[in-house]
Amino acid sequence: PVFTTRPDTLFGVTFLALAPEHPLLAQVTTAAQAAAVEAYVAQARRRTEIDRLSTEQEKTGVFTGGTAVHPLTGAAVPIWVADYVLIGYGSGAVMGVPGHDERDYAFAQQYGLPIVEVVSPDGAVTETSTCYAGEGVLMHSARYSGMESAAGGAAIVAELASAGKGRPQVTYKMRDWLISRQRYWGAPIPIVHCPTCGAVPVPPADLPVLLPETDDFVPAGDGRSPLARIATWVNTTCPQCGGDAQRETDTMDGFACSSWYFLRFANPHYADGPVDPEALRRWLPVDVYVGGAEHAVMHLLYARFWTKVMYDAGIVSFTEPFPHLRNQGVLHAVDGQRMSKSRRNVVTPDEVIARYGTDALRAYVLFLGPFDGDVIWDERGIVGVRRFLDKFWRLAQEFEAKAQEGKVAAADEGFERGRQRVIRQVTQDMARFRFNTAVASLMAYLNELIAWQERPVAAAQWRQAVESFAVLLAPICPFITEEVWQTVLGHTDSVHQQSWPVYDEALAAAAEVTVVIQVNGKVRERLAVPVDVDEAVLRETAVAQPTIQRFVNGRAIRQIVVVPNRLVNIVVD
Known part of the structure; x- marks a missing residue:
């Protein structure tokens, strides 16, 4: 044909x-x-x-x-x-x-x-x-x-x-997988070569075949595996006839192990087989796999092959190991080039942490842009994130001081609507991997809380708002939120053990508007904010956006024009 x-x-x-x-x-x-x-x-x-x-x-x-x-x-x-x-x-x-x-x-x-x-x-x-x-x-x-x-x-x-002269046919661009490698590090291939019986599989009772301990694992350059030099390991008996035989000295490709590691992770101590059926039922398949797109045609493909073979063998009960896949974007240097060791333009996290703290680095990486989009690293932007965390710390401390002074007032529904809105927004954003907008929502809400500071709000409401804020921010900034939770708010348990806040749809459904953000009259960003949001809050939130920071590019801001519920125009030199 x-x-x-x-x-x-x-x-x-x-x-x-x-x-x-x-x-x-x-x-x-x-x-x-x-x-x-x-x-x-x-x-x-x-x-x-x-x-x-x-x-x-x-x-x-x-x-x-x-x-x-x-x-x-x-x-x-x-x-x-x-x-x-x-x-x-x-x-x-x-x-x-x-x-x-x-x-x-x-x-x-x-x-x-x-x-x-x-x-x-x-x-x-x-x-x-x-x-x-x-x-x-x-x-x-x-x-x-x-x-x-x-x-x-x-x-x-x-x-x-x-007419019987042809038919539709699906073909696959797949070939047999050559998994043998001439190196020491790898899973031994469980085959014994017998001069009488030929290639004989190692019996299941003798599996797994373990690598021998040796200091001499450098390839000799003759094309043979380093294992071929270890006669005490190579020479064995044939499982079929009992005669003299030799082990296969090639080892398996690394993918033979990395294609199913996640199945073993469910219980790495299980000794009665490759995987623990009970642990698999609880933990597998993987809910969400996060990895680079470069793995799509190798690791992810091999992992699917391996899982399907194990399904056919009755070892696992599912055919797809990763029901949901998310590929993160690529981080580029400030000049737009992809970060790489060869270009010597990588950012060392330890240096950034030393200057701004771990939480600021974590929040900034998520705030840079969409999870699956390519983003540009500009260290000037992390300064704004650090200021955001500093403001949260001060707000929490000032609230506690006011509460201790007994400054209380009646509950305010408008104040509560803000809390409900941010819970809904962050909850939805987290579920959709929109971490950048989750951070933006928390920034906007923090500015909202600061604007409420001089107004009479019940202490119980304030405490609830600060606690909700800490729990929402905790997955992004685990250290400062734990410090606020225990040191400032006085809790003895961990913020990371709290239930996720649940929002009231009726209160959270207060109308929002999309505000256009311009730099020198050109549209650079759009932002969803509550109707009639405080102008000071809107200004600060707009300027903090990474997109806007790139266009401002360190230039002096001469004026910020706000048209309520419509636009913010940032005028720079």
Whole structure:
């Protein structure tokens, strides 16, 4: 069979190409072409797949002398052997459509094969010296001319299927995983090589095979694993016949262990098997996996393979290890370049912590921008976050002082609405991984509390507000919140053991507005704030936004114009 991802181009086939390793190659090769084909196959075997697939290498091939019958037109189609066709892709046989595939086009030009245009962006014949690889409208395709690529391709497949000449087929770009490595560090491959019985698996009762202790684990340069030098470990008996045998000295690829570590984490002390079924039921599958996108085609893929195999073996009860995946963005230096050791532009956390504290660093990293977005590190922005934490500390202390003085008043519903709103906002933001807006909401609420300081509010309400603030901020800034909780508020337990605040929807549903934030008249940010929020609160919250900080860029702020419920315009030099 011939595999193609573009059935809409079937009428453009002018040759077939077989991989040099194709099992039918000898059958389709004529006697007159046999010597040339054999010589070409021998030459192709000496080339790597990377060379064969390179777009910069000249396309080579040999005509086999054989022909195939076009399934729709009945025309004779010449069969070639070409090393740009790989036996591991599809069926190892491809239809050559030089009008719509760049490699086929280069091959056809090299050997003077016909080039037929059967797909055009607008259905019109074009005069071009290159191929068109996109989709479009079919032409020169008999009864299918004038159809869009998707519809035409589906109709062609349907006709082939009804005639027994083809069928839809899903193929996967997967190959056998070569896991053997010639190094000491790795899981030993549990195989014993016996001169009589061949390769024999180590019995389950003797698993796992452990690495021998040695100081000599440096590769010798002869291509063998360092384990091959440890005769006392290598020499063993055959589990099948009891004769002399040798252990496999290659070890497994690191992914063989890292692909299922999370299953073992549920109970690393379990001794009756690879995983503890009871612990798995409690802890797995992983609720949310947070990792970089660079893991998608390696670790995450292998972990899925491994989990599915263990499911088939009855070891685990689920087929997907990570139901939810979140990829964090990339941190860039202030000049916009990606941080890397080679560029020597990385930020050392210890140095930042020494200047501003751990909590300020944690909050600033989350405040920089969306969790999955690329962000720019600018240390000037962390100064504002540190001021925010200092203000929280002072507010908590001043509240306690006032409470001790007995300054109390009646409960205020407006004050309570603010608390309910921030609980709702932070709760929703946390659940959606919008940590930057959660921090922004806490900043805005802190400014709101500061504005309330000179107004009569019941001490119980104040204490509830400060306690709620501490609990909401605790996952982001665990140290200052614990200090406030115990040292200032006088609790003996931990802030991290408290229940998450629950908001009252009726009170939290007070109207909000989106305020436009401008720098020198240009829109730079939008911010959701309560209706009629205090202007001083709005000014401070607007200036604190990382986006605004970047555009202000250390310049002096000459004026801040506030249009209530509409916009804030920050005028800088």
